[in-house]
Amino acid sequence: MELVKTKLDGVYIVEPKVYGDNRGWFMETYSEKAFKDAGIDVTFVQDNHSYSAQKGVLRGLHFQLNPMSQAKLLRVLRGTLLDVVVDIRKGSPTYGQWISVELSADNKKEIFMPRGMAHGFVTLTDDVEVHYKVDNLYAPKLESGIIYNDPDLKVDWGTDKVILSAKDTVLPTFKECVADFRYGEDK
Numbered sequence: 717m718e719l720v721k722t723k724l725d726g727v728y729i730v731e732p733k734v735y736g737d738n739r740g741w742f743m744e745t746y747s748e749k750a751f752k753d754a755g756i757d758v759t760f761v762q763d764n765h766s767y768s769a770q771k772g773v774l775r776g777l778h779f780q781l782n783p784m785s786q787a788k789l790l791r792v793l794r795g796t797l798l799d800v801v802v803d804i805r806k807g808s809p810t811y812g813q814w815i816s817v818e819l820s821a822d823n824k825k826e827i828f829m830p831r832g833m834a835h836g837f838v839t840l841t842d843d844v845e846v847h848y849k850v851d852n853l854y855a856p857k858l859e860s861g862i863i864y865n866d867p868d869l870k871v872d873w874g875t876d877k878v879i880l881s882a883k884d885t886v887l888p889t890f891k892e893c894v895a896d897f898r899y900g901e902d903k
């Protein structure tokens with residue numbers, strides 16, 4: 717697999733090597749060695765799997781507060797989505813900046829983000845299934861986030877027709893964000 721750097725330090729697009737044959741295909745979707753060779757020191761402790769029924773479902777922007785901040789390795793098993801990662805590590809040269817990447821069952825691309833990021837995605841098709849590994853357990857009392865259409869972050873989701881959970885409609889703004897992530901401490 718190839719890990720491709722992005723403009724956000726520590727965030728990589730992962731491009732698995734796909735081995736096709738007369739039966740179909742095979743690929744490794746995570747390799748501890750490939751990540752260590754890229755200088756990424758992460759130990760995943762939980763796998764998540766979500767299904768979004770309709771195009772336009774937007775989950776995010778989410779993160780867990782310290783000490784339960786989560787690094788994530790995400791891939792799409794069915795359908796297509798636009799994945800968004802926002803750097804909210806104080807002291808980062810890209811603090812407050814975001815990237816977006818189209819991930820799909822077809823392109824088989826994955827995204828890795830270290831701790832200290834706000835994360836979300838909007839589905840571009842119906843019937844989207846997402847699988848992701850995280851390096852800290854679910855901590856509901858430490859869940860937080862930033863409203864998806866924050867006026868300072870100006871994330872371009874490509875649509876304004878979105879389907880949100882009730883919780884996501886009342887997330888704080890970036891200015892109100894209480895996260896205390898610091899660049900270089902995202903281990």
Ligand SMILES: Cc1cn([C@H]2C[C@H](O)[C@@H](COP(=O)(O)OP(=O)(O)O[C@H]3O[C@H](C)C(=O)[C@H](O)[C@H]3O)O2)c(=O)[nH]c1=O
Nearest residue numbers: 764766775776778779788835836837853854855881883
């Ligand atoms: C995240 C999580 C949720 N849950 C339970 C809690 C709720 O009863 C139900 C749905 O949770 P929520 O609405 O927070 O799910 P998403 O909106 O998909 O949240 C995720 O959305 C974006 C894409 C993220 O990056 C995060 O991993 C995560 O916040 O699953 C659990 O039991 N364990 C978990 O780790």
